[in-house]
Amino acid sequence: MSSIKKAFLVILLLVVGGEAAVYAQDYSWEDSVYTVQAPEGYVFPMSEDEVVEAATSAPGWDEYADLGFDPDKAIILDDFIRNDGYIPRVSNEVLEERLKAVEGDIPLTFNNNVRMFIDYFSVKKRGYTLEIMQRTNMYFPTFERILNEVGVPEELKYLSIIESALKPVALSRVGAKGLWQFMPATGRSYGLKMNYYVDERMDPEKSTRAAAKYLKYLHDYFGDWELAIAAYNCGPGNIRKAQRRTGKFHFWDIYHKLPRETRGYLPQFVAMLYVLNYTEEHNLFQDNPNYEIPAAEIFVSQSVDLSKLASEIKVCKEDLYLLNPELRLKFVPKSAKNYALNIPAARVENFEENRASILKNVKYTGSRELDGEGMFYHRVRSGDNLGKIARMYGVKIWQIKDWNGLSGSMIRIGQKLRIYGRGYTPSKAKTASSSSSTSSKPKPVSVSTNGTHTVKSGESLYVIAKAYGMTIEQLKSANGLTSSKIRPGQKLKVSKGSTTAKSSNTSNSTSKASASSANMHTVKSGDSLWSIAKKYATTVSQLKKLNNLKSDKLSLGQKLKVK
Incomplete structure (x- = not known):
């Protein structure tokens, strides 16, 4: 066949076959990093018993990193037609320009390391990225609210993806757990x-607040968000060590002296932030997203089997498990208060109206609850x-x-080990107090007449709204609440209601340490x-400035000014 006929045939195929002809070539991974599809059926290790690993440790990463692709050969994407088999090519210049467009308080530095991870998430592991896109609506609204409340950049929400792939039950080989x-x-x-019974590292609300506070502390300590993010991964000690070795203080200046995993950690964060902000430009579409279940709190002081509760209030037990991931054994223990x-x-309304009858039928009767209650210590002795x-x-x-929190079986003489359940005998006073508080009926709300209600332990939006003759939605609207989560001590605007319930104005005075002792710290072991x-x-x-210290060395018993 002549070259003219071949050219005519190619043109004819393009016209008749449309876009299908463009993608008809059978590319393999070795052929091009830009046209390969993720392996069919690929699933990132995400189950509760598996380890969540950084991308640099994920299957196939070494092969990918050694390919030595040439990003300069990429072309700018102007228009594309959605096709599940099509992976656009994007130049370095376009990637850098896009990163600048979404940059906020956290610097989004673009370089070859970031480029490799962008291609890793948008090309080779597209299946994994689609899974992440499916879960973002479940957790990002909570992340955004809490990060804003704590006063840290909203972009930090992407860090949880690198940590856990948005899996509340994610568990690492070294014992790290939860979304963060x-x-x-x-x-x-x-x-x-x-x-x-409980591991609050798996509680999305509480663990996110803890992570936000820790990240805020790290930023206050280093004065740099890139270093704060790196320190979240490897600890501030490793950052300081790399700074001492190099005599420099910025992330990319100390990069080669950081632990291997940390060297990939910040680039992964930047890459994932980029990819999730430009999913359509990379032909990534999630047609089946999951969404957060609108939830509210109820307060119980008895054992509650989640599967039985689900049956009583007519919801899926899997939904209750998802809403309460911190309950390791899927039930609330009988010692709960x-x-x-x-x-x-x-x-919620159905539960509160039928509280007594429902709680009577949902008690845990299995064999996993420990005998006794509380916790005691065992001090390790020789031969233990x-x-x-x-x-x-x-x-x-x-x-x-x-x-x-032991990852191995090594223990040392003198070590104190927490033991729960069997072997613990509660005191008579504690036994008496626990037996006197078995009522399933919540305490009545003390109604305020000044238009402000202070939340107390055990109160929910439902019982507060009911006490003031309001609906939950009215209470949320009056206080700008986007969820039903409230905390003891929180101030809520309420309607100036009845005074049938007397508010208690008694206050207990608490003794305070003297100003001098409150401003001093005595150095202890560790x-x-x-x-x-x-x-x-x-x-x-x-x-160091307060105490005229020239180094980080401390001695036991040393007195330090802290204020």
């Missing part, structure tokens, strides 16, 4: 509770091991590991300038 991948010690230091349980907002300690208290080895600064909401540099 808190290690046990860091989580506890920011107020997240962890025990046999005013436990905030999330249920679909549309079912986890198996011996577990047999001594009638619990499981994995439980002891989980209660104490203290560092960083941990002390965090405890007193200050910075390392301020502590």
